[in-house]
Amino acid sequence: xxxxxxxxxxxxxxxxxxxxxxxxxxxxxxxxxxxxxxxxxxxxxxxxxxxxxxxxxxxxxxxxxxxxxxxxxxxxxxxxxxxxxxxxxxxxxxxxxxxxxxxxxxxxxxxxxxxxxxxxxxxxxxxxxxxxxxxxxxxxxxxxxxxxxxxxxxxxxxxxxxxxxxxxxxxxxxxxxxxxxxxxxxxxxxxxxxxxxxxxxxxx
Numbered sequence: 001x002x003x004x005x006x007x008x009x010x011x012x013x014x015x016x017x018x019x020x021x022x023x024x025x026x027x028x029x030x031x032x033x034x035x036x037x038x039x040x041x042x043x044x045x046x047x048x049x050x051x052x053x054x055x056x057x058x059x060x061x062x063x064x065x066x067x068x069x070x071x072x073x074x075x076x077x078x079x080x081x082x083x084x085x086x087x088x089x090x091x092x093x094x095x096x097x098x099x100x101x102x103x104x105x106x107x108x109x110x111x112x113x114x115x116x117x118x119x120x121x122x123x124x125x126x127x128x129x130x131x132x133x134x135x136x137x138x139x140x141x142x143x144x145x146x147x148x149x150x151x152x153x154x155x156x157x158x159x160x161x162x163x164x165x166x167x168x169x170x171x172x173x174x175x176x177x178x179x180x181x182x183x184x185x186x187x188x189x190x191x192x193x194x195x196x197x198x199x200x201x202x203x204x
Contacts, residue, residue, distance in 0.1 A: 024154035025050045026057075027180040031199055032117065033057035036150055036178065037064065041114045044142040045073050047098030047135055048119035050152050055080060067111050069099035069138060086111075093134070100134040108141045116146035118174070120153055122163040125190050127171055128153070129164035136166045143169065151177045158183055172196045 028050055037043065039061055045051045045068040052072035058064060062082050068074060069088040077083050088107035090099030118139045120128035128151055130136050143149045151174040158179075172194040179200050182188070191198050 021154050021156060022053075024156070024180040025053050027201060028152050028154060028178050029054045029057045031178050031201070032150075032152065033061065035199055036115070036117075036176065037061055039063060041065070042067070042111070043113050043115040043117060044068065044108070044111070044146055045070055046116070046118045046139050046142055047096070047100070048152070049097075050119050050154070051117055052076065052097075054117075055083070058083060065113070067108070067113060069104050071097045071099070096135075098135070098138070100138060104138055105141045108138070108145055111145055112147065113145070114147050116142040116149045118143060118149055118151055118168070120151065120157060120164075120168055122157050122159045123151070123153055123177075124158075124160055124163050125171075125187060127173070128168045130166050130168055131164040133166060136168060139168055143173065149174045153177065153179055155179060155181045155183070158187065 032054060037058065040063045042065040045054065045066050047070045049072065052070060055073060055076040058080065059082065064082065065084045066077065067086045067088065069090055074085060074087050077085055088099055088104045090104030091101040093100055121130045123129065171191065174196060176197045176199055177191065179198065182200050183198060188198055
């Protein structure tokens with residue numbers, strides 16, 4: 001008997017994830033550029049395929065300093081003179097398109113930017129989760145060092161059951177959640193009670 005694995009507790013390869021839910025990721029990046037990221041800010045960009053699309057939407061921002069281990073982001077941002085890019089050290093794991101490990105964590109600890117923009121694999125009413133410990137360590141280090149953390153997640157990651165097994169943090173660790181469509185009213189009310197703003201197309 002052959003059965004398919006559940007889509008939880010598995011960290012799929014970055015090239016696969018980069019090609020899934022592309023339009024949703026672009027919506028999120030557009031919202032980040034318009035409503036979150038400001039001129040003259042410094043920010044962490046985590047090793048996610050969502051934020052890999054972000055450079056395309058930052059052409060109008062000026063003097064933005066980015067610290068990242070995200071190789072796809074770095075390649076896309078390489079020709080942009082309005083971005084000052086610091087690429088962390090670390091080990092390059094096959095098919096991750098990101099630098100990971102102790103050297104990455106050490107480099108992150110050198111900085112104290114305004115924002116950490118962090119993704120997850122799944123989230124529910126209590127917090128956000130991921131299925132890879134090395135990726136989790138980087139995201140948690142960024143959140144610890146930044147003054148404010150922003151969570152990005154497309155609508156497919158909102159799950160009340162079958163969340164991934166590594167908890168990044170509990171709400172309200174992030175001040176804002178940016179997503180591509182309105183979550184359920186119950187989730188929105190719960191986040192409002194915690195002081196977490198949810199940003200999506202058409203939100204105030």
